[in-house]
């Protein structure tokens with residue numbers, strides 16, 4: 427039988443925690459047809475099947491995952507944290523490609539189907555970090571969709587030469603999107619950085635994903651500037667603001683700003699850092715603003731925490747959002763699964779006929795309980811194939 431005509435029956439499985447069924451998968455997609463005799467059978471033992479998740483914001487180039495414990499020094503802000511990133515890069519004998527592949531492979535075993543990876547672009551690295559993440563993505567292409575953002579972590583005005591490197595990253599196709607960082611608060615040149623970033627996005631027809639930690643009037647002003655440029659260049663649907671702490675403090679203007687983002691087709695991402703700084707996903711959705719969920723840095727110079735486990739991140743989102751009702755717990759998971767998929771331009775893995783057969787298997791009662799208890803991922807299935815079992819890639 428030809429590879430592409432493979433049919434598999436996942437026997438005794440409970441999609442979304444519902445009643446047990448035999449789930450038929452043909453050519454990597456959920457099928458409404460019966461499996462037939464030639465089908466391969468995978469016994470799921472009554473486990474729950476849930477869509478695999480999208481990590482909408484992660485930094486695999488910075489990680490020390492799998493390396494000896496790294497001891498961090500105090501840091502007073504973004505510039506000093508960036509300096510410690512560069513030290514990790516210089517002093518770690520293991521290449522970015524190897525470290526990134528370890529982390530990204532680990533994410534697959536926990537049920538991640540796709541990620542948007544930010545890779546630092548600065549004269550301190552040239553394109554080496556970016557190329558490392560690209561290599562890791564190629565090695566894991568059978569299990570994971572990866573889009574890479576060329577991210578000027580050290581600033582554009584603050585780190586001369588970054589502009590040319592960003593262009594090189596896009597011209598060579600090594601990066602898929604162009605990033606930015608606090609154009610006013612950190613880089614001190616809002617128009618300069620935004621003109622460069624949006625100019626590159628327009629020239630190479632790539633998406634934009636800007637880190638915006640700035641809050642208060644600076645954050646709100648920067649959001650306005652991003653909305654204006656997105657409209658002018660007709661980039662709606664291809665622009666994301668990450669963290670967007672400007673939204674969490676902007677109580678008076680929240681609805682006006684959210685409506686403008688929704689109209690402009692700008693998405694946001696949150697890493698659910700705290701109840702104060704998590705984005706209000708449900709309120710934003712009312713304005714048509716899509717919110718992706720991500721890991722951010724994992725065990726890097728910025729933070730000893732993080733595990734690239736998106737079920738755990740959904741749990742953190744639920745907790746930071748003070749979820750209590752079942753639908754609130756489930757919604758945290760579905761945001762990371764379906765809103766993340768939309769952000770990544772992927773079809774929903776929702777078990778409907780024709781949907782990609784991308785799911786994870788866990789033991790449990792129901793989705794809200796799984797979000798709270800974080801059971802072991804018994805298996806991870808990608809396009810109808812088991813790609814990981816009990817925490818290991820197969």
Ligand SMILES: [Zn+2]
Pocket residue numbers: 483485544637668722723
């Ligand atoms: Zn980030």
